[in-house]
Amino acid sequence: MTKVGIVVFPGTNCELDVAEAVRGLGATPEMVWHGDGELPAVDAVVVPGGFAHGDYLRPGAIAQFSPAMAAIKEFGAKGGPVVGICNGFQVLTETGMLPGALQKNAGLKFLCQPAQLRVETTNSSLTNTLEVGQVLSVPINHFEGNYTCSTETLAELQANDQVVVTYVDNPNGSMGDIAGVCNAERNVVGLMPHPERASNALLGSADGQAMFSSLLAAAAGASV
Amino acid sequence: MTFSVLVEVQLRPGISDPQGQTIEKALPTLGFDGVSDVRVGKSMRFEIDAADEAAARAQVDELCEKFLTNPVIEDALVTVESA
Numbered sequence: 646m647t648k649v650g651i652v653v654f655p656g657t658n659c660e661l662d663v664a665e666a667v668r669g670l671g672a673t674p675e676m677v678w679h680g681d682g683e684l685p686a687v688d689a690v691v692v693p694g695g696f697a698h699g700d701y702l703r704p705g706a707i708a709q710f711s712p713a714m715a716a717i718k719e720f721g722a723k724g725g726p727v728v729g730i731c732n733g734f735q736v737l738t739e740t741g742m743l744p745g746a747l748q749k750n751a752g753l754k755f756l757c758q759p760a761q762l763r764v765e766t767t768n769s770s771l772t773n774t775l776e777v778g779q780v781l782s783v784p785i786n787h788f789e790g791n792y793t794c795s796t797e798t799l800a801e802l803q804a805n806d807q808v809v810v811t812y813v814d815n816p817n818g819s820m821g822d823i824a825g826v827c828n829a830e831r832n833v834v835g836l837m838p839h840p841e842r843a844s845n846a847l848l849g850s851a852d853g854q855a856m857f858s859s860l861l862a863a864a865a866g867a868s869v
Numbered sequence: 870m871t872f873s874v875l876v877e878v879q880l881r882p883g884i885s886d887p888q889g890q891t892i893e894k895a896l897p898t899l900g901f902d903g904v905s906d907v908r909v910g911k912s913m914r915f916e917i918d919a920a921d922e923a924a925a926r927a928q929v930d931e932l933c934e935k936f937l938t939n940p941v942i943e944d945a946l947v948t949v950e951s952a
Contacts, residue, residue: 703939710936739939746941748880749887793884793942818887 647672647864650687652717652733654679654697654708659730659841663693666844666857672864682712688864689726689770690717692733694786694839704732704747704789705739714740726770726863727833731787734825734835743828743835744802745794747787751818755788759849760838761813762824769809769827770863771834771856780813781852783838785824790837792819792826802826809834832867871952872917872925876937876945879910884942913937916952925949 649667651660653676664674675685679697684690698707708714714736721727721742729737737743750756764772764779775781794802799821802808807829811822817837825836840853880886888909896904919925926949933945 702937706936706939738941744941746939748884748942751885751887751890753887753891791885791887795883795941818885 647689647861648685648687649674649860649864650677650684650690651675652677652679652690652692652713654695654711656697656699657693657695657732659694659839662839662841662844663691663730666841666854667691667861669844670854670857670861672861677713679708679711679713682716684713684716684720688867689728689860690720691860692717692727692729692736693841694731694733697732697736700732703739705735705737708736709740718742721828721833724830724832724867726860726867728771728860729835730839730841731790731837734837735789737833737835742833743826744798744807745792745823745826747789747837748791748793749789750787750791750816756790756816757786758784758816760785760816760824762810762838763813765808765811766806766827768806769831769834769859771825771827771836771859772809773862774859775855781810781843781855782850783840783843783853783856784850785816785838786842787817787837790817790819792821792823792837794820805829807831810836810838832863870919870921870925872919872922873950873952874915874917874925874929875948876913876929876933877910877948878913878938878943878945879908880942881944922949922951
């Protein structure tokens, strides 16, 4: 059975939602405490949302030094699928596993609303079961989701097909309407929207489950 | 020796600054005209023990690079003085 490691920092608050979402697809979630320097035997890793270490200094700035992150970096370098959601995306950019940075939303509003996401590539561990151009309804819930990078990096991301999902209607000022990106190897993905909050029709949308299905498919294909 | 350090973190030139833009837009409504190019940063003060000023500066530069700034979007201006 596919095992999904879910990292928990002090201040993480979306771990149970992610666990419920992957359990609903038949996978086994396993919580990983940030202080653990070794990962249990897992097939994929999710860095969930919240406020790791209180978001002090910058979101993700302190989390990058947690022992679990070194293990996750190694897991990702070996090709293991890693997904960072919201604060998890911020953590992955701070550790350097993903390019760019997330800064304060344009307009300085905390945004908590459904967002329409356009799938830009199916070549990533979060979108391999989807179709390019498919539009998903997945909620956002963030103050610092404004994707920022140098214009050279943006051109590189677009040329290498590393933009995974974009906003149909850009809510936060992100460059290139970017909602999520992947690394050059395509196994590490980060996105600001919360697929785990769109994991059941009762929540208003089940579109996020397709993303977790992709993650489990990537986990089945990876040999770490 | 102990040195006093001031680190001023600023967004790099060309990186958009939503806080600065919001402040700039608010100023005329408060009656302050003629203010432009507002950029918001943060400052940090601390003390550091090092053999000399150059060594202190080298340590602070490394600290800024690894932790106090995100080099993707931020720069640091470092001032080191004898405490």
